[in-house]
Amino acid sequence: MSQAPQAVRAVVFAYHNVGARCLRVLLAHGVDVALVVTHADNPAENIWFESVAEVARDYDLPVATPDDANTRGFAAQLRALQPDFFFSFYYRQMLEPALLAIPTRGGYNMHGSLLPRYRGRVPVNWALINGERETGATLHRMVERPDAGEIVAQQAVPILPDDTAGEVFAKVTLAAELALDRVLPALLGGTATHLQPDLSVGSYFGGRKPDDGRIDWKQPAAVVHNLIRAVAPPYPGAFFFIGERRIVVTRSLTSRASRGPSGRPELHTDGDHLLARCADGGVLRILSLEVDGEPLAPAALPARLGQNPIPLV
Missing domain, CATH: 3.40.50.170 (Formyl transferase, N-terminal domain)
Incomplete structure (x- = not known):
């Protein structure tokens, strides 16, 4: 050199x-x-x-x-x-x-x-x-x-x-x-x-704050996915609330599941995977998440909350 x-x-x-x-x-x-x-x-x-x-x-x-x-x-x-x-x-x-x-x-x-x-x-x-x-x-x-x-x-x-x-x-x-x-x-x-x-x-x-990571499930799936990966750990993470439970999605993938019609966003499990259907009908696969600061297997979330599917708005 x-x-x-x-x-x-x-x-x-x-x-x-x-x-x-x-x-x-x-x-x-x-x-x-x-x-x-x-x-x-x-x-x-x-x-x-x-x-x-x-x-x-x-x-x-x-x-x-x-x-x-x-x-x-x-x-x-x-x-x-x-x-x-x-x-x-x-x-x-x-x-x-x-x-x-x-x-x-x-x-x-x-x-x-x-x-x-x-x-x-x-x-x-x-x-x-x-x-x-x-x-x-x-x-x-x-x-x-x-x-x-x-x-x-x-x-x-x-x-x-x-x-x-x-x-x-x-x-x-x-x-x-x-x-x-x-x-x-x-x-x-x-x-x-x-x-x-x-x-x-x-x-x-400009700069960003942790609160800017809040997920708006009414956005298209591509927008939600980009937010999740943009603030994934080691950054604070993308989050939303179900009742008083704070859920942080730490990784997602664009799912190969068939695109559905536009409608009400929801989370549901097919047994092995947790899928998020966004308002535009696009589907994300949730690979990892935390509930109230504790890691949880994504497919276990509906059972934890007692509902499947889980409405998001």
């Missing part, structure tokens, strides 16, 4: 699996990482991903976890490091223009979509909700407007019809590693091509 030109120094803002893998790519190319800026894990959050702080400590790199990276005091600390580059790999805070002015050769961010599509928050989850068949990772220059700077590298990956967000995120993590590894020699050498994206043909999406 080619080495970086001498004395190329970077400050790396990173979190999550993409942050851990991309930090390793920089080190493999000989980049002098003067500081790793990451987040202290929130004990209330499901921490299912790799720790950037632990990776940094494995390589004896200094680590900082400021509550706000944009303060004047922290900016002064970064300025004293005299970095050539800033890199942001799934760091959760936007770096303001005053901070981006510090590195002499600019700041670059890795985003989990094929920009300019799916700018903004949680792009993998939104791509699945919208039924996309492809996504990827994009390395771009950081500017004041989110995910709007010049693109220097992209790597596409497929989304299969039944992939969950966790599975697609693993593909995006690899895409980020490949894109960064491929472009880094040119970027460090000053020869990387920079392409300005046409934001008019792109899209921007």
Whole structure:
């Protein structure tokens, strides 16, 4: 693997699996990482991903976890490091223009979509909700407007019809590693091509909350299936209520059962499988679910609730 030109120094803002893998790519190319800026894990959050702080400590790199990276005091600390580059790999805070002015050769961010599509928050989850068949990772220059700077590298990956967000995120993590590894020699050498994206043909999406995972069974089966897989574990999950029981559907498949007429949505078992017939007549097979926080074999749900079929509206 080619080495970086001498004395190329970077400050790396990173979190999550993409942050851990991309930090390793920089080190493999000989980049002098003067500081790793990451987040202290929130004990209330499901921490299912790799720790950037632990990776940094494995390589004896200094680590900082400021509550706000944009303060004047922290900016002064970064300025004293005299970095050539800033890199942001799934760091959760936007770096303001005053901070981006510090590195002499600019700041670059890795985003989990094929920009300019799916700018903004949680792009993998939104791509699945919208039924996309492809996504990827994009390395771009950081500017004041989110995910709007010049693109220097992209790597596409497929989304299969039944992939969950966790599975697609693993593909995006690899895409980020490949894109960064491929472009880094040119970027460090000053020869990387920079392409300005046409934001008019792109899209921007905001963040999501756990309550956004509530299933509306009046929606077509394809829409329900996309929501289930978009928020499947390790994300909070798609849910609905039957009476006071909270039921989380953690995985589904588009069923081969014959499509029925449009009508009232319902759950029913054919003995071996739990099937959800949606309002458009489309059928989903429920592969796994939880009732009030406890896993339950899907086919056992009608017996647990004492009814088969189970009306959903």
